[in-house]
Amino acid sequence: MKAEIITIGDEILIGQTVDTNSAWIAQELNLLGIDVVRIVSISDKKDEIFKALNNARKNTDLVLITGGLGPTDDDITKKTLAEYFDTKLVQNKEVLKHVEEFVIKRKAHMNDRNVKQADVPENCSIIKNEIGTAPGMLFNKGDVTYISMPGVPFEMKRMMTQFILPELAKIEKGYYIIHKVILTQGWPESKLAEHLEEWENQIPEEISVAYLPSPGIIKLRLTAKGTNQEHLINLISDQVKKLKILIPRLICGYDNDKLEDIVGMLLNKEKKTLSLAESCTGGNISHLITSIPGSSEYFLGGVVAYSNQIKEAVLFVNNNSIVNYGAVSKQVVEEMAMGVRRLYKSDFSIATSGIAGPGGGTEEKPVGTTWIAVASETMVLSKKYVLGNHRGRNIQMASIIALNMLRKLILGIEL
Amino acid sequence: MKAEIITIGDEILIGQTVDTNSAWIAQELNLLGIDVVRIVSISDKKDEIFKALNNARKNTDLVLITGGLGPTDDDITKKTLAEYFDTKLVQNKEVLKHVEEFVIKRKAHMNDRNVKQADVPENCSIIKNEIGTAPGMLFNKGDVTYISMPGVPFEMKRMMTQFILPELAKIEKGYYIIHKVILTQGWPESKLAEHLEEWENQIPEEISVAYLPSPGIIKLRLTAKGTNQEHLINLISDQVKKLKILIPRLICGYDNDKLEDIVGMLLNKEKKTLSLAESCTGGNISHLITSIPGSSEYFLGGVVAYSNQIKEAVLFVNNNSIVNYGAVSKQVVEEMAMGVRRLYKSDFSIATSGIAGPGGGTEEKPVGTTWIAVASETMVLSKKYVLGNHRGRNIQMASIIALNMLRKLILGIEL
Numbered sequence: 001m002k003a004e005i006i007t008i009g010d011e012i013l014i015g016q017t018v019d020t021n022s023a024w025i026a027q028e029l030n031l032l033g034i035d036v037v038r039i040v041s042i043s044d045k046k047d048e049i050f051k052a053l054n055n056a057r058k059n060t061d062l063v064l065i066t067g068g069l070g071p072t073d074d075d076i077t078k079k080t081l082a083e084y085f086d087t088k089l090v091q092n093k094e095v096l097k098h099v100e101e102f103v104i105k106r107k108a109h110m111n112d113r114n115v116k117q118a119d120v121p122e123n124c125s126i127i128k129n130e131i132g133t134a135p136g137m138l139f140n141k142g143d144v145t146y147i148s149m150p151g152v153p154f155e156m157k158r159m160m161t162q163f164i165l166p167e168l169a170k171i172e173k174g175y176y177i178i179h180k181v182i183l184t185q186g187w188p189e190s191k192l193a194e195h196l197e198e199w200e201n202q203i204p205e206e207i208s209v210a211y212l213p214s215p216g217i218i219k220l221r222l223t224a225k226g227t228n229q230e231h232l233i234n235l236i237s238d239q240v241k242k243l244k245i246l247i248p249r250l251i252c253g254y255d256n257d258k259l260e261d262i263v264g265m266l267l268n269k270e271k272k273t274l275s276l277a278e279s280c281t282g283g284n285i286s287h288l289i290t291s292i293p294g295s296s297e298y299f300l301g302g303v304v305a306y307s308n309q310i311k312e313a314v315l316f317v318n319n320n321s322i323v324n325y326g327a328v329s330k331q332v333v334e335e336m337a338m339g340v341r342r343l344y345k346s347d348f349s350i351a352t353s354g355i356a357g358p359g360g361g362t363e364e365k366p367v368g369t370t371w372i373a374v375a376s377e378t379m380v381l382s383k384k385y386v387l388g389n390h391r392g393r394n395i396q397m398a399s400i401i402a403l404n405m406l407r408k409l410i411l412g413i414e415l
Numbered sequence: 416m417k418a419e420i421i422t423i424g425d426e427i428l429i430g431q432t433v434d435t436n437s438a439w440i441a442q443e444l445n446l447l448g449i450d451v452v453r454i455v456s457i458s459d460k461k462d463e464i465f466k467a468l469n470n471a472r473k474n475t476d477l478v479l480i481t482g483g484l485g486p487t488d489d490d491i492t493k494k495t496l497a498e499y500f501d502t503k504l505v506q507n508k509e510v511l512k513h514v515e516e517f518v519i520k521r522k523a524h525m526n527d528r529n530v531k532q533a534d535v536p537e538n539c540s541i542i543k544n545e546i547g548t549a550p551g552m553l554f555n556k557g558d559v560t561y562i563s564m565p566g567v568p569f570e571m572k573r574m575m576t577q578f579i580l581p582e583l584a585k586i587e588k589g590y591y592i593i594h595k596v597i598l599t600q601g602w603p604e605s606k607l608a609e610h611l612e613e614w615e616n617q618i619p620e621e622i623s624v625a626y627l628p629s630p631g632i633i634k635l636r637l638t639a640k641g642t643n644q645e646h647l648i649n650l651i652s653d654q655v656k657k658l659k660i661l662i663p664r665l666i667c668g669y670d671n672d673k674l675e676d677i678v679g680m681l682l683n684k685e686k687k688t689l690s691l692a693e694s695c696t697g698g699n700i701s702h703l704i705t706s707i708p709g710s711s712e713y714f715l716g717g718v719v720a721y722s723n724q725i726k727e728a729v730l731f732v733n734n735n736s737i738v739n740y741g742a743v744s745k746q747v748v749e750e751m752a753m754g755v756r757r758l759y760k761s762d763f764s765i766a767t768s769g770i771a772g773p774g775g776g777t778e779e780k781p782v783g784t785t786w787i788a789v790a791s792e793t794m795v796l797s798k799k800y801v802l803g804n805h806r807g808r809n810i811q812m813a814s815i816i817a818l819n820m821l822r823k824l825i826l827g828i829e830l
């Protein structure tokens with residue numbers, strides 16, 4: 001089955017909003033073996049919507065549409081779909097009841113705009129929006145199925161997960177697309193690609209390879225396509241085994257693994273705790289760790305020590321170390337790691353100290369210079385990295401490197 | 416001038432990567448008065464690229480292409496463009512020299528893949544990639560200009576900012592699109608829309624309005640289009656004045672303002688300092704604050720106090736308060752705010768304590784229950800919020816509400 005995703009909304013075309021919905025939808029469809037052939041963003045204009053719908057039906061079986069279903073006047077998707085599918089809007093009693101319940105639960109009052117949310121095209125099937133007021137709508141025309149959903153990400157996701165994906169899973173059989181992603185940390189893309197050239201030349205034709213760079217991590221994606229699921233799984237698994245031999249120390253995870261998740265699972269398994277002393281990463285490692293549900297089991301907390309006084313007063317860093325070596329130094333970052341372990345009485349700790357930029361660089365320590373330390377009961381290890389010029393990227397890279405250093409410390413792998 | 420953006424790369428169609436480039440490009444083109452009519456993502460396949468290029472030239476003057484220029488075999492954009500524009504790849508000496516310098520500077524060795532980056536279509540103009548190895552390429556065919564850029568966001572952005580946008584600014588004159596965004600915090604979309612219905616009915620026809628909801632913030636976007644720039648600016652400015660009277664306490668910023676930026680500017684102006692005591696937001700407020708360059712001027716740091724012991728041991732929270740009222744309570748969050756101010760000797764502080772979910776909720780305090788406090792030298796103010804069920808969203812919303820509470824405290828606006 002082939003699908004196209006259409007996103008409707010001026011906010012995307014003027015760059016106000018980044019379209020995160022399409023990536024999520026594509027990922028979910030892929031898991032069902034549905035190929036997404038195109039993602040298109042268009043404005044809230046009738047003729048653009050018509051053009052996109054006409055274009056989409058040419059080479060797809062399924063068109064997923066998000067956006068333009070809000071209660072305000074700039075949202076025209078619903079009435080445009082009614083016109084496209086040659087029908088009129090009628091009030092749906094069930095939807096109206098749901099909207100009423102929804103509004104009352106939030107201690108608000110029904111207004112005209114809420115009532116209008118219950119008007120739907122007469123010939124569509126309604127998909128319930130359990131956590132919002134705009135219903136989803138399903139249309140069939142020719143051999144193509146069109147599904148319109150709200151653009152609010154968590155409403156769309158709930159609708160997909162609860163109703164749409166299970167239905168699609170029933171229909172879709174026979175053709176499989178299997179992805180396996182290998183996360184690597186440590187080498188740049190071209191060095192990795194050169195090292196893996198021979199391996200790439202021997203992989204079977206059912207499999208394609210892509211390199212996906214992101215701050216701190218290069219992902220290696222293997223994709224197998226075909227009709228024999230078991231065969232494809234075996235092909236992929238053989239190649240992963242080869243990669244484990246070729247780049248054992250670079251691999252730090254698989255698929256949707258995140259380092260904060262991997263580290264969390266390791267700590268949980270060993271019933272160990274973690275604390276953080278962040279300077280240049282400014283709370284980002286803490287934010288990553290606590291984005292994982294259940295992280296309170298192993299994460300005690302941390303200190304963001306942006307000023308030197310706090311490094312001394314709260315983290316027990318020696319004033320002499322700061323004076324003699326500077327805040328961005330092996331001495332200070334190691335003392336920070338030991339200090340926060342002592343303060344929080346945790347098993348492990350991480351500390352960062354660097355110059356994220358754009359200001360603060362010197363000839364000796366240019367912007368991007370970053371010291372990272374990890375500590376356990378028995379040891380403190382630290383390493384210096386020279387990252388780039390971009391503040392946000394430096395923070396992200398330092399965070400990922402730090403989490404990977406902790407992973408290696410816990411597993412006893414050389415840094 | 417009308418533009419289309421084409422993003423090439425399987426990673427987007429399988430949902431591995433979210434396309435953030437297009438939003439950025441669209442925003443920049445808009446500022447020059449260039450309308451983006453469509454954003455399309457397609458796979459690394461020759462026929463898809465041909466189809467997209469053919470389709471784009473029908474109703475646009477400018478086609479911006481990103482992606483598919485990497486050094487690995489899955490990237491086919493360059494050779495496909497050469498074929499589409501009826502030419503062949505030839506080695507470009509200047510590009511080769513740049514690639515060599517680039518590789519040597521990074522203490523790496525030139526390999527075959529690096530050398531291949533210097534092969535470019537014979538009939539294109541080269542756009543220098545100052546911070547990467549894949550050059551940009553410009554083609555003219557009929558009345559349409561095509562520009563191909565790397566997909567790596569910071570390389571693409573540098574190329575656009577340094578070379579492409581200045582060139583486009585020279586060409587584009589006469590038609591203007593002006594956006595003004597008003598950030599509101601406090602009311603849901605439908606309540607805001609109802610309150611502003613009369614206002615919406617009276618706005619001049621040159622202006623359109625859109626409501627853009629995001630966690631914690633509803634953005635109200637006014638767009639004026641026409642040929643008289645000054646007239647459009649005045650029209651927009653009149654409407655903003657009206658909104659300031661209609662929703663004075665809801666407006667918390669404009670355009671690309673971020674609360675962390677607004678708060679930072681206020682603190683900077685008054686030469687005041689800030690510290691944070693985060694429980695449920697887990698370091699996210701700290702991360703937001705430190706994402707702003709120069710934040711070390713006013714941000715001393717913070718404590719992420721995920722465990723109750725740390726709330727007591729580091730933040731001086733009274734054990735009795737935790738026992739009697741629970742960690743998620745007015746008492747505890749106010750003691751956290753006062754405690755961190757004392758520890759960091761800051762002028763202001765923020766504290767958060769809540770149940771981010773998915774676990775940890777009770778009947779009395781369901782998931783989403785969140786206490787936020789802000790403190791200054793003379794007062795501590797706190798407020799309870801009942802947010803939603805989604806962990807990531809709760810963390811984001813609590814962070815934004817907290818920053819807005821601090822903004823109001825600094826400005827002396829009632830919470």
